[in-house]
Structures are given as C-alpha cells and as structure tokens.
C-alpha cells in the first residue's frame with residue numbers, strides 16, 4: 442500500500458536548498474513519513490534516479506472557463522462547450538505540474554467536484570464562482586447598444602463567469618450567492634481592466650459601502666475577498682476595506698505596498714498575461730482599445746515585483762491567461778527571473794500559494810501530513826527554471842493526492 446520514493450534530492454521550498462538522501466513515504470492521499478532509509482513495508486518503491494522531488498505547483502490566478510482571448514466571443518459558447526474546453530485547460534495545467542489552481546472567476550463547484558471525483562483530470566480547484574463588478578466595470582462585457590440588464594446566467598460561458606451588481610444590497614446578495622454555490626474566495630472588481638470594453642484602467646469600481654458589504658459577508662462565511670485592482674488608489678481603498686488579496690496590482694507604488702504589508706495582504710502578479718496578450722492577442726480578436734490598455738500596465742509589471750519585494754509583501758504566482766494563450770502558463774517563471782531569485786519564484790508557486798489558499802502544511806510542502814502532490818524533476822529548478830517549461834516534458838512524474846497523473850520512472 443502506498444509508495445516509497447527513494448534515490449532523490451528533496452526540494453522543500455521553505456528550506457530552500459536541496460536535501461539529498463531523504464526518502465518520502467506516501468499513504469492514501471498524504472505524505473506520512475520523510476527521512477533516511479525508510480522501511481518500505483507494503484509500499485511500492487519508486488526509484489527517482491537521483492532526480493529532484495518538490496511539491497506540486499500552485500497557480501493563484503487562472504480562469505479555466507474563459508476559453509476565448511476575446512471574452513466577447515464567449516457569449517456564443519454554450520456551457521456544454523465551455524465545460525469541455527475547461528476540462529482541456531485543466532488537463533494542460535496538471536500536465537505542466539500545477540496540481541492546484543485558484544480560479545478567480547468562472548469555475549464553479551461542478552467543475553471542482555468533477556476533478557475531485559475523478560471524472561476529469563485536473564488540478565485542485567479553489568473557486569470564486571462569478572466575478573462580481575458594477576455596471577460598466579470589468580465584469581460588464583456588454584456592447585453600448587446592449588441597454589438591458591445582465592442576461593441569464595445559465596446559457597453561455599460569459600454570463601456564467603461574471604456578475605454585474607449595483608448597490609450595497611445587490612453586492613451583498615451576489616457575494617452570498619457565490620458562497621452558497623461553494624466559493625472559496627469572493628472576487629470583486631475594484632479598478633478598470635484590460636479585457637473589458639469601456640472602463641478606463643484608473644477607474645475606481647464599487648463604492649466603499651459596496652466593498653464593505655462584500656467583505657463583511659465573506660468574513661461572516663469564513664471566506665475572504667480578492668480584488669482586481671491596478672492603481673495605488675484602488676489598492677489603497679481595497680486595503681482599508683479589508684480585502685485580503687490584490688490581483689494584478691501592476692501600478693502599485695511604495696506607499697500602497699507598505700499599507701498592504703501592514704495589513705498582511707498578498708499580491709497575485711501575472712506578468713505573462715500581459716506579454717502574451719501583447720504578442721498574440723490581436724490574432725485571436727482582442728481589439729485595439731484593449732491592447733492599448735494592456736500597454737499601460739505591462740511596463741509596471743516587473744517593477745511591481747520589486748516594490749513588493751522591498752516592502753515585504755508576499756507575491757504569489759499567477760498567470761491569468763485567457764483562452765488560446767493558456768499554454769504559456771509556465772512562462773511566468775522565466776519572466777520573473779529579471780528581478781527575483783529562482784528560489785523566490787519557486788516559493789511564489791508553492792509556499793506563498795499555500796498561504797493565499799489558506800492551506801499551509803497541506804499544500805506547497807512535502808512535510809508529513811501534507812497532501813501527496815509532488816513533482817519528480819529531471820533537473821534542479823534552483824539552477825534553472827527551464828525545467829518547468831515545455832508543457833511538463835521535464836517532469837518524470839506528477840502525483841496529485843497520492844495518485845500518479847503521469848509517471849515515466851521504472
């Protein structure tokens with residue numbers, strides 16, 4: 442019963458150096474023992490051939506249901522097709538070694554259950570349900586000629602992923618509804634965004650009372666609010682209102698970063714989305730206005746990492762890639778090398794991801810008691826993050842919850 446992993450170097454991100462000579466024993470879905478010369482008992486012995494073993498990766502900002510770069514096209518994607526594409530997206534993620542992803546708008550409890558019960562292969566999902574924003578904000582993709590309210594939420598992948606609510610009462614109800622539907626975190630829009638048609642990037646979305654309603658309800662339910670925000674003003678408002686995580690935050694400055702550190706907040710950065718959109722979004726139908734907004738935030742992306750590093754704000758690994766660009770998910774590792782050490786980047790996708798999802802000791806680590814979510818790598822990522830590239834080609838094995846997703850070891 443179970444597995445004994447031998448002949449390996451352990452990379453425990455919290456420790457930060459390779460530990461050769463250690464062995465890991467897995468029973469059911471957990472790590473039960475870490476030590477030297479463990480007795481196999483009835484466990485199957487897995488010889489790792491001297492490779493590096495580390496915890497599975499965590500991507501703290503994805504959208505598995507947003508299968509089009511041009512979000513508008515999702516209005517003609519029925520939920521059946523959207524679900525099939527989400528299954529393909531999730532398969533790609535776990536193939537790349539991401540055993541956990543945090544979805545910030547679109548994925549619902551049905552997808553989560555489908556993965557948990559083994560109906561589709563994929564990473565563990567932390568879901569937000571619909572992303573909630575005000576009329577005319579980042580959750581509102583309607584054309585100006587669409588003057589009627591938001592349409593029903595059951596017919597297409599676009600409406601399914603987003604919620605337009607105005608006024609404290611509606612926001613409160615929307616937040617409660619997401620949590621009734623199993624949300625792990627409540628996502629709200631607090632500034633303009635790239636992939637929405639008319640909201641300027643520096644627009645401030647939701648009133649203080651609307652934000653407070655979402656935060657109050659999330660806390661009452663034992664959840665937290667994550668906020669889409671780019672500018673120092675939007676980040677500062679979020680911090681004062683009790684929001685826990687800032688998504689994107691490209692235009693952050695020293696003062697707003699200091700405030701985030703004081704409040705114990707996290708930044709989830711996702712540089713790769715902006716680089717991928719700049720290079721390839723036009724060919725998939727993203728319009729010029731949106732690409733212009735992309736140019737406003739791309740320059741701030743690397744600087745935001747440096748500012749947070751200096752202020753002591755933990756930054757998690759995010760990708761936020763839409764549709765056809767999702768294959769670039771692991772490129773975020775390479776982009777961050779400009780300003781951060783390999784170890785810091787690895788921690789963003791393990792240790793810090795676990796803090797963001799409130800799963801310390803369970804995910805992002807291979808200590809006894811943690812889930813057996815692990816990667817067996819052909820080379821040491823502390824030396825070269827390229828081992829995470831090429832769609833998982835350099836991963837000799839990927840295990841999630843004690844079960845092999847892939848394994849090419851003897």
Ligand SMILES: [Zn+2]
Pocket residue numbers: 502503504545761
């Ligand atoms: Zn997003």
